[in-house]
Amino acid sequence: MSNSGPNSSINDPEVEGIEDGASDGWGDYPLDAVFVRTETRSVSEVVKRIEHKRYVLDPDFQRDFVWPNQKQSKLIESCIMRIPLPVFYVAEAPDGRIIVVDGLQRLTTFARFLGNQFRLSGLASGENRTGSHALEGKNFSDLPLNLQERVQDTQLTMYILDAKAPERARLDIFERVNSGEPLTRQQMRNALYNGAATIWLKEAAEGDAFRSATGQTLNPKTMRDREAINRFCAFNLLGPQRYTTGDMDGFLADGLNKLASLSDRERKKLRQSFDSVMALNRKLFGDHAFRKSLASTDPSPGRTVINISLFEVCAVTMVAFLDASLSARVEQRLHDAVVSLFDDADFVRSITYSTNSTLAVRNRFAAMKAAVGKAVPL
Secondary structure, three states, X not given: OOOOOOOHHHOOOOEEOOOOOOOOOOOOOOOOOOOEEEEEEEHHHHHHXXXXXXXXXXXXXXXXXXXXHHHXXXXXXXXXXXXXXXXXXXXXOOOOOEEEEEOHHHHHHHHHHHOOOOOOOOOOOOOOOOOOOOOOOOOHHHOOHHHHHHHHOOEEEEEEEOOOOOHHHHHHHHXXXXXXXXXXXXXXXXXXXOOHHHHHHHHHHOOHHHHHHHOOOOOOOOOHHHHHHHHHHHHHHHOHHHOOOOOHXXXXXXXXXXXXXXXXXXXXXXXXXXXXXXXXXXXXXXHHOOEHHHHOOOOOOXXXXXXXXXXXHHHHHHHHHOOOOOOHHHHHHHHHHHHHHHHOHHHHHHOOOOOOOHHHHHHHHHHHHHHHHHHOOO
């Protein structure tokens, strides 16, 4: 992961007011809890499931397939030589599909080779690897039947993360076993909940309204942009009052499940509301929307980084004003009400420290609702 500790703003220069949910140890879980089970499947079984879209090899967070031909060929050669392979880590998605956590390159290689999509190369000995080798230049269909079956029958050991494991535990395990480039929590969520909800987040993040309101400063590669929008969806659809455990990972997952359960029409309406509230915040606060610099008294303040907690509370609370016809005077009162909150030490603390705690969430939403409600009664 890219962030750790109680407040990731310490380690992530792009954002503040965000607390990733990673635990430092297993003290949060019963020592005899079983979150992972082991199954053995043949290469042919797995490839067949890949072809039927039962295995997800292309979630957004996964890197493009990057293994060179020689490395793919070595893997196939290992199967033919009956060399044991490292284990694979996968996770059950809520819809029953299998998400590849660790082993994407190897499984993609098997699918490509059995599909005759590349020829074995680079297996010959010698400096230039141009010598003779029994497998050199052959694709799957060129192999004799006994060697084809040897590849197909190769046994793969799968460690499967249970779909019923607590959300935070699933993400903690996901983080520990992934041997590739470290992933953010949102990238993990994007894989585990890949579908209508994650597509919605992606499209909303690419929208002009969000990009304008945030100044395109939330990193799309690490999905910081989608994480901010995920928070808006969770608190907007479920309500801040439903946040009662301090488990932000679980709450954001519940938000994705709720978003996925909506009809296409309801998701379209939510997108309209989201774009409109982004435009409203941009209009009220300009370049300083969702940033602490919006409260600066400097006539030409420098723009600070996005504060994710301020984003979620401003975005969700301002939805209440979308159907109102706001005059310039009323807009100014809304602006001043939000700025005045920075004189409230409890509010500032709630968007700065331990931001995932139930107290911090309750305080910032209550303070924001009271301030804007007093300034502009609906």
